[in-house]
């Protein structure tokens with residue numbers, strides 16, 4: 001059953017944006033497969049089409065060629081098994097923190113009591129229980145993204161897509177959140193795909209890194225990251241880590 | 255004069271000074287200053303009538319107006335007219351807000367329709383709604399309906415524009431989020447569009463209420479047998495300027511009360527804003 005060993009597959013995936021001013025190819029014929037439980041990072045230069053790829057995988061954009069398979073079946077539009085953490089936290093400012101985490105469950109029609117318990121549980125997992133009743137205006141950038149992660153996990157997705165979720169944070173907060181993300185990914189047993197232009201972040205998190213070309217994005221190289229887990233911030237000072245980041249940097253400049 | 259009495263009040267309550275200071279900077283200062291302003295105005299008014307010694311039908315003094323006010327409150331005349339005006343405003347608000355909000359939502363969602371209908375709506379605005387009042391009286395009589403229609407017409411356009419702006423300003427990131435969660439149209443409307451545009455919608459309500467007072471009074475000027483606008487007209491006819499002042503004061507009180515109610519509603523519903 002080799003077909004079913006991949007949870008997500010992109011086959012000759014392409015996206016051309018077209019508007020009145022003409023056609024703009026953003027993603028060019030990309031193929032890759034993601035195994036269940038894998039942490040895949042996609043790195044590439046700014047503007048190369050990373051967000052576009054992620055939005056295609058999320059079913060938020062229609063592809064212009066190729067196909068995406070979720071558990072072997074063609075993906076058409078957003079799917080409950082796939083949730084997204086965006087570059088911006090996208091919290092609803094009029095909802096309390098808890099009610100923001102509750103949102104997906106309300107939309108999916110989970111009974112209120114169960115939903116509330118679950119939202120509380122996930123808020124606890126990201127360490128923000130005491131802010132349950134606060135409005136987003138009271139949160140720092142890092143806390144906002146923690147809420148966004150809790151909201152993405154609360155619906156029990158099989159795949160978590162992340163679009164430079166911590167890109168706007170300072171490097172300390174960023175490392176902290178990346179490590180927290182790793183431990184959530186481990187105990188939720190989910191598949192994660194993160195897009196980033198930060199090479200160190202990619203190596204810290206991933207089992208495998210895809211390096212993209214400048215726009216229109218195609219896959220330059222695929223680099224396995226066989227560093228031991230669980231990983232801590234210290235790993236960044238090992239020889240293997242530095243070698244990998246150097247390899248990726250060279251690949252991007254190629 | 256106003257400042258010194260406020261700071262005296264503040265120092266007396268030392269224990270919750272910080273709270274008071276915050277309160278004074280925001281909402282409270284207006285509420286505190288307001289009675290002083292009114293008193294000041296009445297004093298000036300009194301002095302002007304005293305020194306100018308005008309005949310009562312030109313400028314009655316505060317005492318004469320208070321007396322008139324007392325009289326029409328006691329004999330129930332004021333209430334009849336206040337009730338009429340309030341009913342017309344309520345009808346006009348319900349009709350005007352309802353249609354403007356629904357049409358605004360549709361136009362905000364459909365740029366094609368907006369391009370088709372928009373020009374007519376804008377063109378219709380070059381005729382002031384109050385100028386159509388006489389026509390509406392001819393068509394719909396001197397009863398409440400014609401006034402309701404004037405009210406609705408006067409507030410329609412500003413509320414329409416507010417609704418379009420409100421719905422269009424819904425954050426794109428939140429729309430994408432709702433889409434990624436597979437939210438239905440109805441869910442997106444209730445969970446995103448309504449709360450996101452609430453600040454602008456309440457702004458529209460504020461404008462709408464103010465305009466509905468104007469609409470009702472103008473309608474009553476043109477042709478009516480009751481209402482505060484009618485009362486003002488009547489007072490003019492019998493040279494009872496005190497009565498006219500009493501009616502104006504009642505009108506001001508209505509507008510002010512409604513405005514304060516909406517402001518309170520805003521503070522309550524929009525406490526999530528910074």
Ligand SMILES: Nc1ncnc2c1ncn2[C@@H]1O[C@H](COP(=O)(O)OP(=O)(O)OP(=O)(O)O)[C@@H](O)[C@H]1O
Nearest residue numbers: 017024026045046047048049050051052053197215
């Ligand atoms: N909706 C759209 N319509 C037209 N062009 C678009 C659209 N979205 C993205 N593009 C274009 O596609 C290209 C890739 O954009 P994308 O946002 O995927 O890049 P990115 O790699 O995520 O960039 P960044 O590193 O800045 O996040 C850009 O040239 C962009 O202008």
Ligand SMILES: [Mg+2]
Nearest residue numbers: 050051052163
């Ligand atoms: Mg991007």
